[in-house]
Amino acid sequence: MNKIVYKLVYNRKKRLNKQGLALVQAEAYQGNRKKYFSTHVYLKPEQWDSQRMVVRKHPNRHSLNRFLRDYLAEIERMELELCRQGKPVSLETIKYFVRKGGSQQSFLAFYEKELEEGGLKESSRRNHRSTLALLRAFRSEILFPELTYEWICSFEYFLNQRGYHANTIAKHLKHLKRYINLAINKDYLSERQYAFRKYKIKTVEHRHTHLTPDELHRLERMRQSGECGRYKKTLDAFLFCCYVGVRYSDFIRLRGVNLVKMDKETWLIYRAIKTGVEVHLPLNLLFEGKAIAILNEYAKDLEAFFCLKNNSNVNKELKRIAQMAGLEKRVSFHTARHTNATLLIYNGVNITTVQKLLGHKSVKTTQVYACAPRLVA
Numbered sequence: 001m002n003k004i005v006y007k008l009v010y011n012r013k014k015r016l017n018k019q020g021l022a023l024v025q026a027e028a029y030q031g032n033r034k035k036y037f038s039t040h041v042y043l044k045p046e047q048w049d050s051q052r053m054v055v056r057k058h059p060n061r062h063s064l065n066r067f068l069r070d071y072l073a074e075i076e077r078m079e080l081e082l083c084r085q086g087k088p089v090s091l092e093t094i095k096y097f098v099r100k101g102g103s104q105q106s107f108l109a110f111y112e113k114e115l116e117e118g119g120l121k122e123s124s125r126r127n128h129r130s131t132l133a134l135l136r137a138f139r140s141e142i143l144f145p146e147l148t149y150e151w152i153c154s155f156e157y158f159l160n161q162r163g164y165h166a167n168t169i170a171k172h173l174k175h176l177k178r179y180i181n182l183a184i185n186k187d188y189l190s191e192r193q194y195a196f197r198k199y200k201i202k203t204v205e206h207r208h209t210h211l212t213p214d215e216l217h218r219l220e221r222m223r224q225s226g227e228c229g230r231y232k233k234t235l236d237a238f239l240f241c242c243y244v245g246v247r248y249s250d251f252i253r254l255r256g257v258n259l260v261k262m263d264k265e266t267w268l269i270y271r272a273i274k275t276g277v278e279v280h281l282p283l284n285l286l287f288e289g290k291a292i293a294i295l296n297e298y299a300k301d302l303e304a305f306f307c308l309k310n311n312s313n314v315n316k317e318l319k320r321i322a323q324m325a326g327l328e329k330r331v332s333f334h335t336a337r338h339t340n341a342t343l344l345i346y347n348g349v350n351i352t353t354v355q356k357l358l359g360h361k362s363v364k365t366t367q368v369y370a371c372a373p374r375l376v377a
Contacts, residue, residue: 123249131175245340
């Protein structure tokens with residue numbers, strides 16, 4: 001990369017203000033590009049020596065010349081400090097640090113502050129924290145000027161190399177985009193630096209994955225035989241949600257108080273985070289009461305049962321469980337909810353009843369399960 005050269009220029013726009021004064025600016029020149037920084041020093045035309053680039057015929061010329069020399073020296077010091085830290089050096093980076101008075105504003109610190117102080121639901125906050133953790137794994141420190149189109153492409157490649165699915169990568173990039181937009185709104189970045197102007201987040205068509213009765217039975221047999229080993233609790237939680245259709249975000253918030261006895265029958269009652277709908281599930285009637293059998297195993301410590309690792313790690317364990325059971329499809333925790341809905345409809349449960357059991361606000365959301373491919377028993 002070409003070296004950045006600095007010099008002082010006077011009255012670059014070739015016009016004087018109402019007081020007959022014009023601005024002295026610092027010019028940074030690199031290749032064929034230039035950036036200008038205001039020194040906030042205004043002079044009359046006769047007070048500037050354009051050949052020597054110094055103030056003349058001014059009562060404070062010595063102090064002003066010393067100030068201008070120090071101003072250029074400070075910009076060069078910023079450049080050297082960035083080089084020493086291995087940070088990218090460009091005209092945009094230099095202009096950013098001059099505007100911020102030399103302070104190195106951390107995008108990661110900004111992201112964390114906005115995340116904790118924003119009005120996100122706890123489930124969304126956990127999702128956004130997972131993106132922050134990946135950003136920190138990618139770069140230990142990220143400064144605002146680094147957030148370029150090329151940087152985002154590098155972050156996408158990093159996620160690809162880690163084996164993340166295209167839609168998972170899209171989710172993390174949407175989180176990143178949100179905080180970059182916030183940074184622009186709060187004047188940490190200029191609109192001209194908006195990296196997502198050229199970058200398009202890529203997704204692939206999502207297909208609901210559900211288990212067939214045979215696949216579900218395979219996992220049940222694995223649970224009964226103890227073949228799942230250290231993954232037993234994850235498998236138990238997954239099967240429990242296959243029987244009750246609860247989302248991961250709702251499952252980890254369940255407690256003993258959500259289990260209510262009515263007429264000697266056990267009901268699971270909770271309010272869905274995503275929709276705010278209160279859901280009432282008759283556990284004795286769903287899937288022959290298999291959910292109750294699992295709960296009974298954890299009766300002494302239900303809170304431990306409802307406490308799982310983060311969604312990403314749980315999905316990794318489910319992938320391993322599926323491989324052990326000989327399942328060829330991609331299984332995630334959300335597959336349990338799709339399995340629950342699809343099997344209920346397959347077994348003749350009215351779609352409006354399934355809507356209530358799932359906590360959907362609209363029956364249109366539930367109808368997607370009625371279009372699932374025919375199940376193999």
